[in-house]
Amino acid sequence: MDFDVKFGNCPIYYTISKIEGKWKWVILYKLHKCKVIRYNRLWDELKPIAHRTLSRQLKELEADGLVHREQYNEIPPRVEYSLTLVGETLAPILELMSEWGAEQLSNAQFQHDG
């Protein structure tokens, strides 16, 4: 990564770069909430996400050490995703993000009703 060249004094940029993309935070949040979740279940939760997109983001998250992939060689096949220990350290951020969104939504509600 060319991170430290340009932004060595900016840790938040490291975080943003590591978890870039439209879906990654949501994926991480789902994993945090569900602990363990199968591929199709995750896909269901995130529809209308495309397979290609979900698959790729999961792979990147796995490569970055944030997500663990456990494959069972059964028929039909079963694959379960969960957060790694490092991934779990994001939990406070995920919770705050969710809370912030909820507050903004309820505020917007007041604006409408109020």
Place this chain on the structure above:
Amino acid sequence: MDFDVKFGNCPIYYTISKIEGKWKWVILYKLHKCKVIRYNRLWDELKPIAHRTLSRQLKELEADGLVHREQYNEIPPRVEYSLTLVGETLAPILELMSEWGAEQLSNAQFQHDG
């Protein structure tokens, strides 16, 4: 926004959608740290960001009520950016993101130094 149609039960998606883009979190963080900052100073801090990009993201953030823009009709002109009250409510998330990045960076350091 088509948010509530598809993701009404997922507040974190609201947050992500609101603060989308490669730079927005970093911009918000800088504003949070500096309280008030002039355009060119911000641009300096975020180089190699392009003017077009910085300008647009600032406008979007302003339109979303997260950033306040104060213009002084002097010569030479002066424009100062700061967080709105709503923008300030993101402070805990920004701090956590920065801390998380710092931890990951120092961990990576340990891996190297062994």
Place this chain on the structure above:
DNA sequence: CCGTATCCGTGCCGATACTG
């Protein structure tokens, strides 16, 4: 100093079909 205008590349993301 503080941006906008213009032009353009690229890479993210989606749809659909197909495989082990």
Place this chain on the structure above:
DNA sequence: CAGTATCGGCACGGATACGG
């Protein structure tokens, strides 16, 4: 069930030049 292959659109972001 759990993905990959292929194709393509389009919006995001960058470089540069110019305007108030």
